Amino acid sequence: MTPLIRAENLAVEYGETRVLAGVDLALEPGEIVTIVGPNGSGKSTLVRALIGLETPAEGRVIRAPGLRIGYVPQKLHIDASLPITVRRFLSLPRRVSDAEAAEALAHTGVPGLETRQLARLSGGQFQRVLLARALLMRPQILILDEATQGLDQPGTAAFYRLIEDLRTETGCAVLMVSHDLHVVMSASDRVICLNGHVCCEGTPKVVSEAPEYRALFGLGTGGAFALYRHEHDHEHEGGAACTHDPAHEHHHHDHA
């Protein structure tokens, strides 16, 4: 299959500071990929580069022609000077019918919010409305940048369950950025551990046991699957989506 988005030897710099270097990454249709990494590891930068918000200092990003991206940003500040209802927001930038809007809201678990002001929603409602808008783009890939910030644990777990259901229903690929490792990992086909470069990559199980991952996040992986472990853990045996680069898997890191 042709990848939806591919990064080749990607490097991004902010002024003199190199935030990302040598990142190779390909997102295939229908897979759920999670990027994890500590603060300042370049997670958001990578997502921004994949979307086209950052210009690579080196390497390149190739998006499939006409790729439809459903993007749910980390946070979206709605300026108090801009009045806008949920209904109006859902029609940006593509105008959708009332029926489509209502369906998308119902789909993401917030039916009937149409007439509410966007700035007046709770954190959980707001994230779901953002997701509904992303779905209305009829995305081939959903990109979520720490989309569960500000949600409590049950809210976060429910949000990820929703993402997974959406993938099953629509067949879209999902790229998530998260530091909610404990909740997110088991929902992923593939986890990419990032710290300025790709430290390790593979199925959640492989990554959680990788020395590079442990060096970054400590040894306490006992809780990694506790909150949200379910049958999907068993559906991808053999790590079908795992595109391990042996050179990466074994090379030595000095993060410890």
Add this chain to the structure above:
Amino acid sequence: MTPHMSTITMTMLDDFLIRAALAGLGLTLATGPLGSFVVWRRMAYFGDATAHAAIFGVALSFAFGISVYVGTLTVALGMALTVAGLSGRGHAMDTVLGVLAHSALAFGLVAASFQSGLRVDLSAWLFGDILAVSRTDLAIVWGGAALVAALLAWRWQGLLTATLNEELARASGLNPRAERLALTVALALTVAVSIKIVGALLIAALLIIPAATARQIARNPEAMALGATAVGAASVLAGLYGSLQLDTPAGPSIVAAAAVLFTLSLMVRRRG
């Protein structure tokens, strides 16, 4: 139009007060939606800078004997593009604007002092002289305002998405820089056509105050943009009427009327 009707129209246009009212109303077509964007994107000071640069444009127009509209449009556009370019390169926006706006105003005033005729009427350019609007001015104001309104209507969905969030816009395949450029050009055009009516110092007020007033009751962006045009139109008419009754300067009276409407709107504010 019957010959009779057109005679009436022509006679109406002979009346300086009617011309003034029509010029003001035409301008609000542009200032309502554009002013809303200025408020949403916190570009208030940007509007000021562009307007101040227009004074320099007036001085240059007189020096080179070209149309004031062409001169102000050129300088306002140059100013807007310079500001957009510099702020994109890591200079603090308010500092860039502070330097450029006041420098442009100062150079404008210095340049004007070399031309004896212009020195006399400078206050007309700073505060506008809506009662001196000619038929040609009227055509230019309506043409320019219609152009701005059409530009905004054409790019509306993209402009709104980019205003809400640039990343969201980019992920949707839009180019936020192109949208910003459209607004910059619209702002320069609006300043150029309105300088005769309200003057360089009060253009920003006509952009911001009606939009801020409409914000109090609007629930959606479109309602705010149309509401701002309505408030702007009411301010023009009330200001002109007040100016006639009280023998006050027209431009400042229009802005004062807008300020009164804003104060009233605070009492009926409804949000959420």
